[in-house]
Each structure stands twice: as structure tokens, then as C-alpha cells.
Amino acid sequence: MSTFHRHLLLALITLASLSHAEASSMADSMAKPSSTTPDPSMANYIDDIMPVMDQEIWVHGILNQFEGRLAGTNSNFRWDGEAWVGGDYNRLWLRSEGTVSKGRMGDGQQEVLYSRSVSTYFDVQGGVRVDLDDGPTRTWGAFGLQGLALYQFEVQATAYVSDRGRFAGRFEGSYDIPITNRLILQPQIELNLYSKADKGRGNGAGLSSIDTGLRLRYEFWRKFAPYVAVTYDGYLQQARRFARDREDSAGSVRLTFGIRSWF
Incomplete structure (x- = not known):
């Protein structure tokens, strides 16, 4: 195998290993709970301070x-x-x-x-x-x-x-x-x-x-x-x-x- 072919094979192996690592990292991040998941206590707070529209009183x-x-x-x-x-x-x-x-x-x-x-x-x-x-x-x-x-x-x-x-x-x-x-x-x-x-x-x-x-x-x-x-x-x-x-x-x-x- 020539020097050129050895260098090309080494580069392909390195690239494949990096892609696998990145994919694993993405899977791990998706498995973890998101930091932006709504807090139930916040939803209850919003319900308490904001009126429901169909309970408003109108005059026409x-x-x-x-x-x-x-x-x-x-x-x-x-x-x-x-x-x-x-x-x-x-x-x-x-x-x-x-x-x-x-x-x-x-x-x-x-x-x-x-x-x-x-x-x-x-x-x-x-x-x-x-x-x-x-x-x-x-x-x-x-x-x-x-x-x-x-x-x-x-x-x-x-x-x-x-x-x-x-x-x-x-x-x-x-x-x-x-x-x-x-x-x-x-x-x-x-x-x-x-x-x-x-x-x-x-x-x-x-x-x-x-x-x-x-x-x-x-x-x-x-x-x-x-x-x-x-x-x-x-x-x-x-x-x-x-x-x-x-x-x-x-x-x-x-x-x-x-x-x-x-x-």
C-alpha cells in the first residue's frame, strides 16, 4: 500500500469515529430532560392571574x-x-x-x-x-x-x-x-x-x-x-x-x- 493510500485510509477512519461520537452526544442530549420544560407551578400561576376569555362580561x-x-x-x-x-x-x-x-x-x-x-x-x-x-x-x-x-x-x-x-x-x-x-x-x-x-x-x-x-x-x-x-x-x-x-x-x-x- 502506498503512502498516499495509507494516509487516506487513516483520514476515513478518523472521520467515522468523530461522526459516531457526535451522534452519541446528540442522542444523550435528547434523552436528558430539557431545561425549557414548562414548570407546572408557573402554569398554575398564569391561570390565577389571567382571566378566561369566555368568562368576560360584555354589553352590546x-x-x-x-x-x-x-x-x-x-x-x-x-x-x-x-x-x-x-x-x-x-x-x-x-x-x-x-x-x-x-x-x-x-x-x-x-x-x-x-x-x-x-x-x-x-x-x-x-x-x-x-x-x-x-x-x-x-x-x-x-x-x-x-x-x-x-x-x-x-x-x-x-x-x-x-x-x-x-x-x-x-x-x-x-x-x-x-x-x-x-x-x-x-x-x-x-x-x-x-x-x-x-x-x-x-x-x-x-x-x-x-x-x-x-x-x-x-x-x-x-x-x-x-x-x-x-x-x-x-x-x-x-x-x-x-x-x-x-x-x-x-x-x-x-x-x-x-x-x-x-x-
């Missing part, structure tokens, strides 16, 4: 409708708003809606509800509704479901039982259609039905009334958005006859201007 309110509806002598003013306080799972809701027409308040419904989250998109709710306006006062127990349905439809379905042993139901739905980042078109509908007629309040048995509209709002900023709309509200079936008996409009299409706001 929104004025969905605050609008004047113009139709000559059948013009009126309408509001519809709600607010809640609570956390991610349990909330207390306050709701209010009604109309003012010819100096009289009608369709006044005020609700206090407890809400419990049952899924990512839906809450179940229960509480009390009071019909409070210029008509006879009625009190109802309420139980319903509210949330976002498929394709982001906002829906609310509520069943009521009155202190007089009557039943009622209400369905509300709306959907936001973005035209631009700030210009939004919103179709909306509300349907009311009753098990028995209540002539004092103008409610007929069965499907009693409808309130619907197509609103185009512009969000100057997210918490303030004026809008223009075409709305229709009217009585159905038996309730239409009650409206005619008291010489009231059974239904009217109106040009509407309003403001939507939230905090």
Missing part, C-alpha cells in the same frame, strides 16, 4: 330600525332594537319594538329574555313579553331560538303563551347582501300568528300580520348607517276585517328613511 346593543315610513295620511314612525349583557354562553336580552301613528303608539312589544348558547350559531331563549302601548296590555311567556342559519341568514322564531291561556308565534328573518364594503342591501320579514282572535289589539286568529322591507344602507362607519327602504306592513285574514271595522288601513307600502346603529 343594536338599533335595527329607527325609521319614518311615508305614505301620506298613513305615515308612521317605527323602532326595533335590542341589547344584551353577559358572556359567551349566558346572556340577558332586552328587546323593544313598536310604531307611532297619528299620535298613538301601537304594536308595542317589550321583552326580557334569558339566552343560552347551544351551538356555535344558535341560542335558545326564554322569558317574558309584554304588549305595552295604547291598546290593552297583554303578558306572555316566551320561548324561542335565535341565530345564524345556513348562508348567514339571521333568524328568530319565538313561541308565546299568554296569561289568558292563548298562544302566539313570531318569525323574523333578514339577510345582508354586500354590494360594496359599505353599501349593503337587506331584505327583512316579520310574521305574527295567534291561536285566538284578540279584537282589542287587532290580532286575528291564524296568520295575523306581516312587516317586511328592502333596505339599502350605507355604513359611514360600522356603528352608524343611514338607509332608504321600501317597506310594507299590513294585517292578514281575520285581522284585516278588524282593521276595516275601526276604519284603519289594512296594509300600506311606504317609502322609508332611517338609521341603523349599534354599540
